Amino acid sequence: MARIIAFIVLLIPALIAGAGIKFMRDTxxxxxxxxxxxxxxxxxxxxxxxxxxxxxxxxxxxxxxRKRGRVAPRFQKNGDTKEMKQ
Structure with a gap:
């Protein structure tokens, strides 16, 4: 059930972005x-x-x-860099 809710939460911005692209194309x-x-x-x-x-x-x-630790150091939050933890 949680995955369906997460999918719906991500589907809404996708529809908004799609509508925006359609508006620009029609213009x-x-x-x-x-x-x-x-x-x-x-x-x-x-x-x-x-x-x-x-x-x-x-x-x-x-x-x-960021939560999984897969970002470059420049995209980490100020207190999350590995240099500061050492």
Missing amino acids: LYGNLISPFPWLWLQFLTGLIFSIIGIGFFAGYLLHRD
């Missing part, structure tokens, strides 16, 4: 979607949705890799 082709009155607003919304969705995935992966 480049000149297709205005109904809730947006201007093309530039549609593109800006798509850009924000894409950044939020991709940023959530990036943060999740960084958090997971």
